[in-house]
Amino acid sequence: MREYDVVVIGGGPAGMAAAIAACDGGAKTLILERDVRLGGILNQCIHQGFGLHYFKEEMTGPEYADRFRKEVEKRDIDVMLEAMALAIGEDRTVTALSPEYGLVKAKAGAIVLAMGCRERTAGAIALPGTRPAGIYTAGMAQKLCNIDGYLVGKEVVILGSGDIGLIMARRMTTEGAKVKLVLELMPYSSGLKRNIVQCLDDYGIPIKYSHTITRVVGSPRIEGLYYAPVGTDRKPILDNEQFVSCDALLLSVGLIPENDLINGSGVEMSPVTNGAAVDENRMTTLDGVFSCGNVLHVHDLVDNVSQEALIAGSAAARYAKGELKSGECVNVAAKDGVRYALPQRINRGEGKVRLFFRVDNVYKGVRLVVESGSKTLSNRKFQMLAPGEMGSVDIERSDIDGDIVVRLEK
Amino acid sequence: MNTICIMCPMGCGLKIEKVGEEIRVSGNTCKRGEAYGKAEFTHPVRTVTTLIKLEGGGVASCKTDAPVPKERVSDVVAYIGTLTIGRDAKIGDRLHASLDGLETDIVITGTPTSGC
Known part of the structure; x- marks a missing residue:
């Protein structure tokens, strides 16, 4: 059994900032990260637009991650990579699996949840039609492109106008694909305005608001899809169905905070954010368990994630020392x-x-x-x-x- | 030309036209919108972010160190597509590019091994 004042689960922007604040608060700190390196999703967000608020300069995702990674490395913070947290015990013992350390049990004075989100998939939105190859979540397509160097299609349709979808419309275009259409169910975009302008308008990519997919066709590979406008009840008006051919469909239809570790633990969750309900220190209703970043609620700006994680990390350190009074x-x-x-x-x-x-x-x-x-x-x-x-x-x-x-x- | 202002969440629809020597912005609701409209009309610029090939396979991410004229973005992307850099590249490494009158540095922003 290893013992720590603070165990941070997740080594993305939230986890790194929380660990830095915990360590600066005098806590012996461990980060558990399931990927091969720290940085989380920032590593695949190679576009500009990060850090304007936090660092007062504009940078790309990997650069923003690198700033925090260097701060982590400067400090006496233990980092376990490729370590998957499996369970949190009632006495705040975290169980994790790692190829390097095997089965790890770490007893924590306080825990910071910083697991981020996963994307909603074709199944999660009950996408109608066949289930061919060529359907990706926008973030998956982003990782395949920006980290692994694979372009997932040449003629692309994007469902949903979340920021990752918009960013990917520009990325796929830059890499030589034709993005034919973006469909958004709502009458407005769920993404930032600057992304509508600089990712779609700059490249003449059309977006159809109040439209959705009615049927995907193709087997074994996607060949195209039917789409239609929706009424005020958001149900498609099938008489106005149209067809568009494509060899890839990207889904940018929302994020789900990855709270599997605490679901069912009796912790109070918010039905709106799908994250824990917290106090101003970001402590959940489980004593000594804190939450921050996208696992708590979905943010638009990583700068806000970092700020929130500093609050959680510093409070976790105080809790571990018995100094945090509720x-x-x-x-x-x-x-x-x-x-x-x-x-x-x-x-x-x-x-x-x-x-x-x-x-x-x-x-x-x-x-x-x-x-x-x-x-x-x-x-x-x-x-x-x-x-x-x-x-x-x-x-x-x-x-x-x-x-x-x-x-x-x- | 018509565009949407990106200075704040309002997203005012801007109409920008040249009347004689003067550039007129309408549709904006504040001064920042006017300045943005004028800049977009006269010299729109964008920072290019894309991938650069690594020797022996794989990619690193990169960007231009300053925004380049919007109409040169595709030239810059095409040029970066012709480059291959060593596997020992690190975040912050720079390559200078001269492209028909456009001088810019290309900065490495991420590598497959950064952080390992």
Whole structure:
């Protein structure tokens, strides 16, 4: 049995930042990473756009990862690569398998969950039609292209306008493929605006909003697909079905926080984020178990992941030393157009807390109101809020006067 | 020309036209949008990110160290496609490229072994 103050599960952007903060907080720290190196999905995100907020300079994913990797290497942090965490025991013992160390049992003073997300697949969205070769999640196609050097198709259709799908539209085009069409079920994109402009518009790639796939055809390889506009009920209008030929279909239809390690453990989960419900320290309802990054809620910007992981890692170190006091908590609820707000509970006390939120539709000229008991903690006007862009607002903990509600006001 | 402003989530639809010597931006709701519209109209630039071949197989990722004129992006990609670099390449290594009047450095951003 190995013993650590803090065990971090996952060595992507969240795990690396959490481990750095834990180590700087005086904790003996271990990172368990299932890949052959640290960095997570950043390693395959070779495009620009990372680090503008955190490092105040724009860089690519692998470069952003490298900055943090070097910070990890500078410190006395144990890293186990190709190590798959299998279970978390009730006494916070983490069981993992690694080719180098065999069956590993590590007893942790505190655990930080930083496992990230996996992508929703053809099965997860019940994609109609045959199940031929040539259907990939956008992130899988990205890894095959950018890490392994394989282009998965020459005539491509993309379903969903999530950021990875948009980024891959540009990548596949740059590498010589023809991206014929992007289909989005919703009337708006779930990706960042800059990606619509610089990945689709720059290359003349058409996007059809309120459209979806009605049938995939081809066997053993995809030969094309039928698609149709959808009504307000988001059901396809089959009379208006059209056909497009393709030899690859990429799916960018959402991410699922990879919480298998804690599902069924009795930990309180948020049905909206599919991550744990946490307090401002990012502690879950399991004592000493913290969560951060995309396994907690899906972020648009890695810079926010790093910030959140620093909070979780530093709190985990304090917990392991017995210095983290949990007091009386108030609940944070979202309503009237706000899909969720995080953290879901806040300990009463002093100091600022940043609330992150997402809205359920595109809103222009609205106010985001944060109320606590009889007090208004924040009332800010936003010119525009969209589901694809996470917002944040700061509140003072000393102003808290009861349960908190985050809502939109016209 | 018409484009969408990317300076903030508003995503204003911009219309940019040249009236005499003046470049006029309409549809924007702030000053940043006007500046963006003018830049996109007069000299749109993009940072190129792509892959570079490694000796003996495999790829490393790379980028231009500064944005290049948008209309030269495909030239830069085609040129990088002709290159092969040694397997000992590291993040931050640079290669200089001269392409018909365009001078740019190509920076290695990731290798299959970085972090191992």
